[in-house]
Amino acid sequence: MFIKRMPKFAYHAPTSLSEAIALMEEYGPKKASLYAGGTDLFVAMKKRGYTPDALINLKSIEGLTGIDFDAQKGITIGGLATLGDIARSEIVKQHLPPLWDAVQVMASVQIRNLATIGGNLCSAWPSADTAPPLIALGASVKLHGAKGERTVLVENYFARAGKSVIEPDEILTQVTIPVPQLNSTGTYLKLMRRNAMDLSMVGVATLLVLDSDNTVCKDALIVLGAVAPTPVRALEAEKIIVNKAIDLDVAAQAGQIASDNVNPRTSIRASGEYRKEMVAVQVKRALLTSYARLQKS
């Protein structure tokens, strides 16, 4: 299929969420697809892996792209905010370091200017780079559907590889992140075969909360991507770093425990054994990087 043209479809550009939802219900599941950036969807359509009868453009609905900071309500990112917008956002850079780290290493500049955070979450690939940071940050998503609105923690958003819990009539309108505590920071490290334009072999997001002296870790979240069908918390590793200062030994120990508790599969990008070993290395590095960031500030 050298030419790779898009298959034919009926096109709709609703101007409200209710109009979009009504269209989805009218067509029925799998017959119509909502789209925003199209960077995942159109590739699948061009390869004829998915040929919906209709495409429903979400970009014609206003109010879904903003990135805002509210000291009480937290940081809100519209579902249709592009990865490029997020990378250029001072709010994200200052308050959400793991998410900022992640968008820097996703795809390319050109793709990031089209791709959306909502799309990254709804495509639900195991290697989705925004997922581990959002889970580490305690983020949740707002889903708007025929039956109304519901909120789901990003940690509970993934059902299995390639499938999130979103219903066919629902739209992910917003990502909400509680304002991170003082004396906290995090990192996202993406292990790739190349320096750019690659899916991750192992993704690690950390969020560390230190005490007021910035020495001992009060709380920690370590979230792994691409080593299981969905992003997973390294719960056992998190437990052993609480109440400790993070030096090389502690970080290495946490890394080893995280590695012991995952069973990645072999894929075209890396073998399961390699990923399992790299979890130990990357978790160690991510913890040391996060800790050093807090020492600097």
Added chain:
Amino acid sequence: MEEIEIQLDVNDKKYQLKVAPWRTLVEVLRESLGLMGTKKSCCEGECGACTVILDGKSVVSCLLLAVDAQDKKITTIEGLSKGETLHPIQESFLKHGAVQCGFCTPGMVMSAKVFLDENEKPTLMEARQAIAGNLCRCTGYQHIINAVMDVPEKTAKK
């Protein structure tokens, strides 16, 4: 399936046309507007040969529906040179031997343009990262990087 009437603003010129919704911007630029400078290569957003500038941001035009490019300012490679006068980025590419077969070149130049508009004096790493979304099978990238780093300051914005 119906065609949709759209207006495209390309290189400061407005075009009225009727397009089927499934046509991508790169196809419409090349086949309907005759602007062949933007290249079709992988058609899945991986190679960057189809890079154009949309409202000041670089995008891959193979994954953008033409109907989604309405009401936006589009710049293609044809929009950089003025008649026979090349843009300083193009001059730098020629000076450094950054063009072999030339197929990646329009995309590279568009990525460089957007990058240099924001960062006039890039470091080596910044220049390398700026073209991370553009593949070249001929040059090995070194001459392209040299060209990007040697564009005289204050001239990229033209």
